[in-house]
Amino acid sequence: xxxxxxxxxxxxxxxxxxxxxxxxxxxxxxxxxxxxxxxxxxxxxxxxxxxxxxxxxxxxxxxxxxxxxxxxxxxxxxxxxxxxxxxxxxxxxxxxxxxxxxxxxxxxxxxxxxxxxxxxxxxxxxxxxxxxxxxxxxxxxxxxxxxxxxxxxxxxxxxxxxxxxxxxxxxxxxxxxxxxxxxxxxxxxxxxxxxxxxxxxxxxxxxxxxxxxxxxxxxxxxxxxxxxxxxxxxxxxxxxxxxxxxxxxxxxxxxxxxxxxxxxxxxxxxxxxxxxxxxxxxxxxxxxxxxxxxxxxxxxx
Numbered sequence: 439x440x441x442x443x444x445x446x447x448x449x450x451x452x453x454x455x456x457x458x459x460x461x462x463x464x465x466x467x468x469x470x471x472x473x474x475x476x477x478x479x480x481x482x483x484x485x486x487x488x489x490x491x492x493x494x495x496x497x498x499x500x501x502x503x504x505x506x507x508x509x510x511x512x513x514x515x516x517x518x519x520x521x522x523x524x525x526x527x528x529x530x531x532x533x534x535x536x537x538x539x540x541x542x543x544x545x546x547x548x549x550x551x552x553x554x555x556x557x558x559x560x561x562x563x564x565x566x567x568x569x570x571x572x573x574x575x576x577x578x579x580x581x582x583x584x585x586x587x588x589x590x591x592x593x594x595x596x597x598x599x600x601x602x603x604x605x606x607x608x609x610x611x612x613x614x615x616x617x618x619x620x621x622x623x624x625x626x627x628x629x630x631x632x633x634x635x636x637x638x639x640x641x642x643x644x645x646x647x648x649x650x651x652x653x654x655x656x657x658x659x660x661x662x663x664x665x666x667x668x669x670x671x672x673x674x675x676x677x678x679x680x681x682x683x684x685x686x687x688x689x690x691x692x693x694x695x696x697x698x699x700x701x702x703x704x705x706x707x708x709x710x711x712x713x714x715x716x717x718x719x720x721x722x723x724x725x726x727x728x729x730x731x732x733x734x735x736x737x738x739x
Contacts (some may be wrong), residue, residue: 471669474717478707480523485718488516505715508541511550511559523711527556528701529637531689534650535561536642545686546641548715559641562650574635575598576660578692579651584663588690588699592661594633634700637662637692641685659726664691670720686716 488494488505496507506513513519531553533546543548550557560566568575573594585593623734638659640650650656668680669687683691693709 465640468683473668474713474720477545477710477713477715477717479714480711481521482714482718484517485702485715488514490698491516502572506547506551507555508544508547511554513551518548522545523552523714525553525556525709525711526711527553527693528696529556529693530635531557532566532636533557533559533641534565534638534648535559536640536646537563538646544641545684545716546639546689549689550714551727552712552714563653565653565655567655567674568638570654571636572659573601573632575638576634576636576662577638577640577656578662578664578688579640580663581661584661586699587695590634590660590662590696590700595638597660598633609629637696639685639688639692644682662692665695667691684716686712 485505492515493502493504494512495501496503496512496514498510498512499507499510501507503514505517513522529547533549535544535546546559549671550559576590576594615635638656640647642650664683666681667687669683690712693712694705697703697705697708
């Protein structure tokens with residue numbers, strides 16, 4: 439018995455090790471299948487009841503809607519506002535919606551519903567002038583001149599310095615003499631405070647963005663590119679990669695990165711409720727696809 443015991447213990451350790459690997463693999467697989475599962479969300483019971491009772495009336499326009507009115511930006515009658523979470527944001531958000539974007543399919547409305555004091559939606563071409571506030575505003579959109587979220591403060595501070603000096607040169611192309619000093623300041627953490635007060639998002643299909651992006655009122659604004667993440671959006675745009683996010687996903691991920699990379703604070707789910715509607719609809723669609731329930735898919739599509 440004493441001779442066989444070490445062999446038995448070794449086999450048990452190997453089996454335990456394999457079990458841990460399997461459990462880790464299963465956890466990773468589940469997370470990949472349901473990337474929204476670990477959000478810190480308010481109770482979605484009100485949405486569950488609304489989904490069961492069906493469409494309800496908008497108290498403003500009288501239209502028949504599910505969950506909320508995408509025209510008036512308010513919840514419908516069977517979704518009491520007091521049962522919805524309100525999210526406090528560190529910045530103001532402007533959303534510029536393409537006129538051809540279908541209101542009922544836009545996720546931008548989620549942000550307006552859940553953070554009404556911080557979010558404004560404009561329909562292009564009716565948008566504000568940003569030129570005099572270009573040191574306080576940034577546009578989230580990928581491109582060759584886009585910067586990362588963590589570098590926002592540095593680039594906006596350069597704009598402040600440029601405005602003070604009264605220079606008209608490109609603030610993102612400092613002179614050779616200044617460049618080395620500014621890069622050193624960035625490395626030394628000199629630009630800890632950000633002047634960013636407002637962030638802009640474009641709400642449209644990717645094929646429609648050029649018209650808005652080329653508007654002179656947006657020219658010259660600092661462009662910010664998000665870290666690569668995969669979308670969960672059920673209306674996948676044909677021919678586009680799964681890294682093209684829906685508007686509410688882009689807003690959410692930007693705020694999470696801003697919180698950790700710019701504000702330098704630990705993220706504890708402060709903005710998760712921005713996905714209150716989105717995560718619920720995602721789960722509805724996922725369940726409907728599994729069960730073949732076409733009616734549920736119609737409601738949320």
